[in-house]
Amino acid sequence: MSVKQQQARESEIEAAGLEAPLYASRAKIYPAAVSGRFRNIKWIILCVTLGIYYFLPFIRWDRGPNAPSQAVLIDMEHRRFYFFFIEIWPQEVYYITGLLILAAVALFLMNAIAGRLWCGYLCPQTVWTDLFFAVERLIEGDRRTRMIKDNESFNLERFAQFLLKHWAWLMIAWWTGGAWVLYFSDAPTLVYQLATFQGPFMAYVWIAILTTTTYIFAGFMREQVCTYMCPWPRIQAALTDEWALNVTYRYDRGEPRGSLKKNAVLRDAGKPAGDCVECNACVYVCPTGVDIRDGLQIDCIQCGLCIDACDTVMDKLGRPTGLIGYDTDINVKRREAGLPELKTRFIRARTMLYAVVMVVVGGIMVGVLATRHDSGLAVIHDRNPLFVRLADGGIRNAYTVRLSNKLPENRSFEIRVDGFSPELVTSAEGKRGESGWPVLLVGPDQTFEERIFVTIPKGGLGNGHDQDDDKRDITFRLIDLRSGSQIDVKYHFMQPHGEKQ
């Protein structure tokens, strides 16, 4: 029973002066098989999305000897995320924020164009439930057969089918969990480890979790996830407008409903008669058990299967197809008022706004990604002590610097401080380059921490850079010795109060 039907029943009860119950148990849904345009689209999307999910971890991508060769890899151990030619370090996780914004706005855009495209075709809950339905249908038969069987007592055939169905479901669920963990480790190695029971414990735990959720969500909870657990139907209902295409029962054409013969008689007599023959095919194929003829409703995921079902029937009856179809509210209203239909407008303020937001966010992300440095410098000033006086009376500050080398090769960097001469800047290691500045080596795709000492001798720098502030600004410059690229980091130098240095 759909939410709408249930609300109708509750109002009936209340109209009779009785109290409606707070709880109604779920009526099991037995979706019937259907074929047609939207069913084919759904099959293709199912194959493509599941294909990507199950096989993506096996795609290789050569990154040289110092980095993993898996195209898509979330390397928790080494704190790296690889996506083909992109490598993300933990401090760059803000890209995920950008992706989330893009995903949200893409969802809004889809909704503004054609309603719940995400729910009907792309959502994992829909895709896996669809696959589980297909397995169920293959093993236990179509809607009628399954309904009859459920009312029969348990026999050997039913028991065998029951076992086979749940085994198949569990296998799919297990493969789903198994594919999940492959994104976090080298896939072929992990498959071998898992198969020989040498895999990491956490991998088995995650496979178990994902197996369980897939099995329960797609096998048992199904449309309840969409109707009761998912927030999107509520948000979607608030975001939609009269220009958005939605799966719609064209009641202006379908009503009043009646049998084919009766309506033919009425039509001949010049009385109003609709095309809907009340065959209920649209209800039987619905995976969430709604009656599309009740109009837009929260539990309709707009998968389009009722369109296929109705078109099949209309074809058989020799009536034009499209009694149920993608339509806009505005056109339904106009046809009712006897006005001509308007062309669907994809370009309107709402869609343009979403598109612009997507282009801007996407542009920023690509821009940031393209211009990011392949090295990094982070500087932290010593807190205790803030400065020390040296034997000769000079003042020295110590800094902990962390260099990051985001390339898969060894690199040498020079550390300079603007306005200072090279001998006033020293690393704890003490190595210096030809230019006299400290040189630091950083391994491939690694960070390296070192202490840097910066001294202002007694009497000051003597080059016009002297200040008598307690805290003066200095600029660290990291120079890649091979490419010459440089990064500046502004920091401060602390000195005793009131002493000109």
Add this chain to the structure above:
Amino acid sequence: MSVTSHDPKNVDATTGTATTGHEWDGIRELNTPLPKWWLYIFYATIVWALGYWVVYPAIPLASSFTKGMINYSSRGEATADVEQLKLARAPMVNALAKASFEDIQKDPKLLTFARAQGKAAFGDNCAPCHGAGGGGSKAFPNLVDDDWLWGNGSLADIQATITHGIRSSDPDTRQGNMPAFGDGVLKPTEISAVADYVRSLSSLPVEQGADLNAGQKVFADNCVACHGENAKGNPELGAPNLTDQIWLYASDKATIVEGITKGRGGMMPNWGSRLDAGTIKALAVYVRTLGGGR
């Protein structure tokens, strides 16, 4: 009181559910049993609890508790974790214990490990006196500057100081004393004069009318044995350089006079009796990164 649910009076008209027959002010209680799955999970938790009581420590006794079959304790688990950590670190710890300072400097992995271990050990053992960042305080040397009281700031010297301590009970301890010159050796006027002279060595202002020549004479007669003729100090004896800008206690005259009168003799424990050689090596490596040696 038993109520038959088939009695039409006890069936709720709206829901078709039987009631318990209890009625309060016209409100009747529906007899809605708990869902089966809920009950089964509840029973399962009871069974689980029974098993838990047998396997794990569970029941408190007068002065103890039941230990359970597997003899589990969270303290034991923590100990095992620590053991595991030690085992995981063992290769690096052993390598560090065997390596010379030269080896450590050459091997970036070992150097990183030594610095990290040294930093942790410093926080545990040295920070109370020398400060969290090695900044020191009055009477406790600053390890971040470029001056060393003992030795020349080489890794080996730092290692020796940490291992044997300063004026400690270790036979190889670093030994050297600033005697109390106020105990009948020098008169207060002489002490005052030499204090002014010492301040002048570091170009600090002296009191008006101070007799620097008298102070120099007292210095030459009493202090040069340790601090040297040019007052540059002696790192073998821990005698500080009196011409530089670094003062272990303070540079004001009163503090200097106090030091000459009563003597000085700060103490550092011999950590060799408390820490293993590898940790001390790591500490030496870390301490040297604080100020980078002399």
